Amino acid sequence: xxxxxxxxxxxxxxxxxxxxxxxxxxxxxxxxxxxxxxxxxxxxxxxxxxxxxxxxxxxxxxxxxxxxxxxxxxxxxxxxxxxxxxxxxxxxxxxxxxxxxxxxxxxxxxxxxxxxxxxxxxxxxxxxxxxxxxxxxxxxxxxxxxxxxxxxxxxxxxxxxxxxxxxxxxxxxxxxxxxxxxxxxxxxxxxxxxxxxxxxxxxxxxxxxxxxxxxxxxxxxxxxxxxxxxxxxxxxxxxxxxxxxxxxxxxxxxxxxxxxxxxxxxxxxxxxxxxxxxxxxxxxxxxxxxxxxxxxxxxxxxxxxxxxxxxxxxxxxxxxxxxxxxxxxxxxxxxxxxxxxxxxxxxxxxxxxxxxxxxxxxxxxxxxxxxxxxxxxxxxxxxxxxxxxxxxxxxxxxxxxxxxxxxxxxxxxxxxxxxxxxxxxxxxxxxxxxxxxxxxxxxxxxxxxxxxxxxxxxxxxxxxxxxxxxxxxxxxxxxxxxxxxxxxxxxxxxxxxxxxxxxxxxxxxxxxxxxxxxxxxxxxxxxxxxxxxxxxxxxxxxxxxxxxxxxxxxxxxxxxxxxxxxxxxxxxxxxxxxxxxxxxxxxxxxxxxxxxxxxxxxxxxxxxxxxxxxxxxxxxxxxxxxxxxxxxxxxxxxxxxxxxxxxxxxxxxxxxxxxxxxxxxxxxxxxxxxxxxxxxxxxxxxxxxxxxxxxxxxxxxxxxxxxxxxxxxxxxxxxxxxxxxxxxxxxxxxxxxxxxxxxxxxxxxxxxxxxxxxxxxxxxxxxxxxxxxxxxxxxxxxxxxxxxxxxxxxxxxxxxxxxxxxxxxxxxxxxxxxxxxxxxxxxxxxxxxxxxxxxxxxxxxxxxxxxxxxxxxxxxxxxxxxxxxxxxxxxxxxxxxxxxxxxxxxxxxxxxxxxxxxxxxxxxxxxxxxxxxxxxxxxxxxxxxxxxxxxxxxxxxxxxxxxxxxxxxxxxxxx
Numbered sequence: 001x002x003x004x005x006x007x008x009x010x011x012x013x014x015x016x017x018x019x020x021x022x023x024x025x026x027x028x029x030x031x032x033x034x035x036x037x038x039x040x041x042x043x044x045x046x047x048x049x050x051x052x053x054x055x056x057x058x059x060x061x062x063x064x065x066x067x068x069x070x071x072x073x074x075x076x077x078x079x080x081x082x083x084x085x086x087x088x089x090x091x092x093x094x095x096x097x098x099x100x101x102x103x104x105x106x107x108x109x110x111x112x113x114x115x116x117x118x119x120x121x122x123x124x125x126x127x128x129x130x131x132x133x134x135x136x137x138x139x140x141x142x143x144x145x146x147x148x149x150x151x152x153x154x155x156x157x158x159x160x161x162x163x164x165x166x167x168x169x170x171x172x173x174x175x176x177x178x179x180x181x182x183x184x185x186x187x188x189x190x191x192x193x194x195x196x197x198x199x200x201x202x203x204x205x206x207x208x209x210x211x212x213x214x215x216x217x218x219x220x221x222x223x224x225x226x227x228x229x230x231x232x233x234x235x236x237x238x239x240x241x242x243x244x245x246x247x248x249x250x251x252x253x254x255x256x257x258x259x260x261x262x263x264x265x266x267x268x269x270x271x272x273x274x275x276x277x278x279x280x281x282x283x284x285x286x287x288x289x290x291x292x293x294x295x296x297x298x299x300x301x302x303x304x305x306x307x308x309x310x311x312x313x314x315x316x317x318x319x320x321x322x323x324x325x326x327x328x329x330x331x332x333x334x335x336x337x338x339x340x341x342x343x344x345x346x347x348x349x350x351x352x353x354x355x356x357x358x359x360x361x362x363x364x365x366x367x368x369x370x371x372x373x374x375x376x377x378x379x380x381x382x383x384x385x386x387x388x389x390x391x392x393x394x395x396x397x398x399x400x401x402x403x404x405x406x407x408x409x410x411x412x413x414x415x416x417x418x419x420x421x422x423x424x425x426x427x428x429x430x431x432x433x434x435x436x437x438x439x440x441x442x443x444x445x446x447x448x449x450x451x452x453x454x455x456x457x458x459x460x461x462x463x464x465x466x467x468x469x470x471x472x473x474x475x476x477x478x479x480x481x482x483x484x485x486x487x488x489x490x491x492x493x494x495x496x497x498x499x500x501x502x503x504x505x506x507x508x509x510x511x512x513x514x515x516x517x518x519x520x521x522x523x524x525x526x527x528x529x530x531x532x533x534x535x536x537x538x539x540x541x542x543x544x545x546x547x548x549x550x551x552x553x554x555x556x557x558x559x560x561x562x563x564x565x566x567x568x569x570x571x572x573x574x575x576x577x578x579x580x581x582x583x584x585x586x587x588x589x590x591x592x593x594x595x596x597x598x599x600x601x602x603x604x605x606x607x608x609x610x611x612x613x614x615x616x617x618x619x620x621x622x623x624x625x626x627x628x629x630x631x632x633x634x635x636x637x638x639x640x641x642x643x644x645x646x647x648x649x650x651x652x653x654x655x656x657x658x659x660x661x662x663x664x665x666x667x668x669x670x671x672x673x674x675x676x677x678x679x680x681x682x683x684x685x686x687x688x689x690x691x692x693x694x695x696x697x698x699x700x701x702x703x704x705x706x707x708x709x710x711x712x713x714x715x716x717x718x719x720x721x722x723x724x725x726x727x728x729x730x731x732x733x734x735x736x737x738x739x740x741x742x743x744x745x746x747x748x749x750x751x752x753x754x755x756x757x758x759x760x761x762x763x764x765x766x767x768x769x770x771x772x773x774x775x776x777x778x779x780x781x782x783x784x785x786x787x788x789x790x791x792x793x794x795x796x797x798x799x800x801x802x803x804x805x806x807x808x809x810x811x812x813x814x815x816x817x818x819x820x821x822x823x824x825x826x827x828x829x830x831x832x833x834x835x836x837x838x839x840x841x842x843x844x845x846x847x848x849x850x851x852x853x854x855x856x857x858x859x860x861x862x863x864x865x866x867x868x869x870x871x872x873x874x875x876x877x878x879x880x881x882x883x884x885x886x887x888x889x890x891x892x893x894x895x896x897x898x899x900x901x902x903x904x905x906x907x908x909x910x911x912x913x914x915x916x917x918x919x920x921x922x923x924x925x926x927x928x929x930x931x932x933x934x935x936x937x938x939x940x941x942x943x944x945x946x947x948x949x950x951x952x953x954x955x956x957x958x959x
Contacts, residue, residue, distance in 0.1 A: 018047040038063075055079045065103040085109050088126075089116045097122040111135040114152070120145045127152055137163030140180070141171045149176045158183065165197035168214075169204050177210045185217045195221060231268060235278040238265055242285040251296055258289055310351045317346065317360045324367035336368050385429065388418055392432050399436060404443040411440060451499070458498040459505055465489060466512045473519045480527040487520045538575040542586045545572050549593035558604035565597050609656065616655040619663050622648060626670040635678050642671055686732075693731040696739050699724060703746030707753055715754060718747050765813045769823050772805050772812070776830035781837060794838040799845050802834060831925065832932065847925045855924060856935040863917050863942040866910045867949065907950055914946050 015021050021041075028037060041054040055067060055076055064087075067080040084100045089112070091097045097119060104110055104126075113126035115138075123145055130136060130152075137160070139152035153176055156163050167180040181201060187194035198221070202214035242261050245254045265282060320339050327335045343364055349357045391414055398407050469486045472478050494513050500506045545568050552561050578586060622645050632638040655663055699721050706714040721743075731739060779798060795801070809827060814820070835842050839849050921939060 018050055021045065021047065021050045022053050051076045055083065058083075065100070068103045081106065081109055085112055088113045088122060090118060092118065094119050094121055098125060101126055107132045107135055111139060114139050114148055115143045117144070120147060123148045124151065127155075133160050133163055137166055140167045140176055141173075146173065146175065149173060150179060153179055158187070161187075161191070161193040161197055165200060168197075168201045168210055170206060172206060174207050174209060177205065177207045178213075181205075181210050181214060181217075185213075232278075234264070234268055235282070238268075239278055239281045239285060242282060242289060245289055246285070246292065251293070254289065255293060258286065258293070262286065306351070310356070313349055313351050314356065314360065317343070317349075317364070321360065321363045321367050324364065324371050327371040332371050336371050339364075340368065384418070388429060391418075392429070392436070395436055396432070399439050404440060407436070408440055408443070411436065452501065455499050455501045459500050459509070462493060462498075462500075462509055462513075465493075466509070466516060469516050469520070470512075473516070473523065478523065478527070480524075480531050483520055483524045483527055487517070487524055490517045490520065535577055535579055538578045539582050539586070541575045542572065542578060542590065545575075546586065546589045546593060549590060549597055552593075552597040553600075558601050561597060562601045562604055562608075565594065565601070569594070612654055612656045615653045616659050616663065618652050619649060619655060619667065622652075623663065623667045623670060626667060626674070630670055630674050630677075632674070633681075635681070638674065639678065642674060646671065688729060689732045692729045693735060693739065695728050696725065696731060696743065699728075700739065700742045700746055703743060703750065707746065707749045712754070714750050718750050722747065762815065762819060765815055766819065766823065768812055769809065769815070769827070772809050773823065773826050773830055775805055776802065776827065776834065780830070780833055794841045798834070798838060798841045799847070802831060802842075802847065803845070806831070835925070852925050853931060853935070856921070856932075856939070859917050859921050859924075860935065860938050860942060863914055863939060863946060866914055866946050867942065910946070911950055914943060914950075918943065 011024065015024065038054045038058050041050060045051055045054070051071075051073065055064070058064060058080075064080045064084055068077055068084060071077040071080065081104065084103055088097045088100045088104070091100075097117070101110075101113060101122060104113065107130060110126045110130050111132075114123045114130060117123040117126065123143065124147070127139065127143075127148055130139065133156065136152045136155050140149050140156065140163075143149045143152060149171075153164075153167060156167075161184070164180045164184050168177050168184065171177040171180070181198075184194050184197055184201070195218075198214050198218050202211055202218050205211040205214060238261050241257065245257050245261075248254050248257075320343055324336055324339050352360075395407055395411065395414070398404075469490065472482060472486055490513050494510065494517070497506065497510070500509065548564070548568050552564060555561050555564075572590065626642060626645055629638050629642060649667060654660065703718060703721055706717060725743060730736070779795070779801065815823070831847070835847055835849050842848055917939075
């Protein structure tokens with residue numbers, strides 16, 4: 001370095017001290033020379049801190065890119081990288097962003113760009129360079145653009161289950177969360193990580209839709225996984241249940257258990273698994289159990305039969321016992337002797353046991369002895385009955401009059417006075433006594449219920465008051481008055497505790513009341529002390545307020561004086577209570593100062609009064625405007641206008657106090673009147689909607705009730721309900737779809753139920769006709785005979801059997817044509833095959849094949865004779881002149897013969913003849929064999945030709 005270089009002054013960014021250089025770099029001006037200086041610093045300065053500060057000032061893209069690639073110091077490189085990331089994410093120029101993005105290599109920086117870039121194309125470009133799974137998952141959750149989120153999610157492989165779960169749970173974006181959830185839901189059942197992830201999604205997903213779908217998928221997976229195991233477990237359980245019933249003696253349990261087990265087995269499809277070990281085990285157990293049940297039923301039937309025979313043998317003995325037990329009056333000895341004679345005449349018991357026979361004998365002997373004793377005391381019994389009847393009449397009169405208390409007091413002693421005589425009570429006396437006992441019992445129950453209810457009310461009232469006082473003891477806002485009243489209530493409840501339901505209730509309530517009393521006493525003392533101190537404290541406050549009012553005499557601003565005066569008066573009201581010895585003095589001082597200040601503000605108050613009058617005029621004008629809008633029915637515009645007027649009202653100041661309330665009521669009343677009319681209109685619409693909804697609900701209930709009695713009448717009723725539905729007006733929009741869906745489901749179920757019934761009915765008819773076909777096919781020879789072996793001899797009554805089957809076939813209920821076609825073909829083929837195999841068996845019957853063939857020949861000839869000859873058919877090929885000449889010749893011939901032929905009548909007769917032929921053909925036995933097919937074809941072709949010719953109209957000759 002030369003001497004001149006040492007003498008020449010150097011800039012501070014070249015100073016030897018790095019701290020000075022850092023400060024100098026930060027103080028460089030923002031101009032073109034600064035960039036060159038910064039680049040030189042970056043190239044030449046050896047201190048990393050200085051270079052880092054220079055990078056912070058640098059905005060040259062190429063330089064920043066070079067620093068990121070070439071800088072050795074990590075902090076400088078990180079600073080340049082951060083500037084590039086910020087540039088890429090905030091730039092509006094896509095080219096600059098892409099250029100800066102190329103310099104970034106760190107995965108986290110690329111992820112930050114993909115998440116926060118302003119341009120979507122830059123975000124996609126950054127995403128293509130992100131490879132770490134965690135970063136891709138974060139981008140799928142938090143990237144700014146939806147396309148970037150979905151692309152990041154798509155780059156997560158199926159094996160990255162953890163990241164997919166995190167996206168589905170934490171993402172705030174529904175489409176991304178649903179996409180991640182869908183990929184997890186497609187995982188196989190063996191993927192336990194996916195299964196646990198779906199369970200976590202169902203519990204923790206931010207998006208409610210994703211959570212609901214996850215719950216549904218988890219439930220479906222659990223059902224699918226457990227279905228097979230459940231089926232095996234249920235089948236094993238059913239086998240063990242049936243086997244366990246074999247040792248039970250409770251036959252109702254056995255029978256019901258077997259029925260339930262068989263029903264459950266059928267529902268499991270157990271009948272279709274005949275080769276399964278469980279099926280064999282179940283069938284064996286059921287067979288054993290059914291055998292036991294049959295033996296039990298036979299045993300029970302034997303026991304019932306023996307019991308019935310014993311009862312028949314004991315019946316005459318029981319009758320004699322009842323006779324002597326009922327015997328009364330003067331003829332008792334004769335009745336007893338007659339009964340003894342009849343008893344001795346009875347045959348010895350054969351089926352009755354020794355105990356039963358001896359028991360009946362003892363009963364008879366005791367009955368005879370009792371009857372004789374009653375006869376000896378008969379007059380005494382009659383006297384006793386008369387006395388009892390007299391007493392009962394007196395008691396019944398009091399019961400009827402409602403004097404149950406009096407009856408209750410004498411009833412017990414009256415019953416004790418009646419002597420106990422054997423046989424003295426009659427059924428009538430017992431009924432009357434029971435009636436009186438019932439009336440007294442009802443009265444006693446009513447009194448007990450009333451007392452119980454009163455005890456319950458007392459307990460509820462005291463419990464509620466205890467709850468209130470317990471809440472008061474912990475409340476920070478309690479007052480002295482509340483505590484004094486609570487303490488008084490507790491003392492009264494302890495001294496005069498009312499009746500309670502139980503002793504436990506009384507004890508527990510006393511414990512609560514004493515605890516409350518113990519808590520309230522210190523609170524009461526404390527609050528009274530506080531109240532006393534507050535009174536003393538109020539003395540100082542009132543003195544300060546007096547001084548404030550007296551100080552107003554020196555103020556010139558009357559508005560400030562008036563405001564201060566109002567504040568002081570308001571504060572005085574809050575501290576009005578002071579000790580009595582100072583109250584009068586302080587009040588007189590305050591009043592004197594207040595009156596003086598108030599007199600000084602008279603002018604100010606007059607000005608305020610004028611302003612309030614002006615405000616009153618404005619508010620009256622607003623009232624008139626609102627009143628003009630009251631009757632409007634343009635609800636939306638009028639409501640907006642009134643809201644605007646209310647805002648103007650608030651902006652206007654106060655009005656004179658005597659007009660304030662009236663003006664406000666007038667304005668508020670007009671507003672309320674309009675909004676009440678609006679609300680009434682809305683309520684009227686809601687009532688109409690509700691009424692329509694109730695009508696539609698009634699129609700839904702009617703449609704649902706028709707499901708159980710589905711028939712043709714029900715379908716007609718459904719059509720009427722649909723018409724009535726259309727006539728009903730609209731309902732609330734939130735309920736419209738649900739009620740319509742319910743109605744459609746009900747109507748659809750009626751149609752489905754009717755279809756099921758029709759199918760069931762047709763199934764029985766088809767089964768009946770198939771049985772008839774089976775009976776005919778059973779008469780056919782076996783297949784070996786059909787192949788050429790000798791035909792077996794038919795039964796002698798084959799013709800009668802076939803005739804009976806045909807008669808049953810004709811009498812059977814009809815079927816729809818589509819269902820009947822195949823059965824008719826099978827039935828007629830069976831008859832044809834029988835006639836063909838055994839023609840001799842049907843000789844001289846209506847199924848005789850030869851007779852049928854001859855009759856078919858005659859019918860074919862009759863229809864063929866009706867066909868127009870070829871010569872006549874050629875008329876259509878003649879010219880009009882030739883047709884006219886032919887017509888004249890025929891007419892002249894008819895006139896010559898003396899009769900005139902009507903072609904139309906002749907055609908009608910031919911058609912009628914053809915129809916008769918077809919009807920007679922239907923009455924014939926069905927054609928069978930090759931000959932039958934040939935005759936059928938012949939008749940069919942002849943009929944087709946005839947009816948084709950009859951439809952063809954002759955061409956009229958031209959003039």
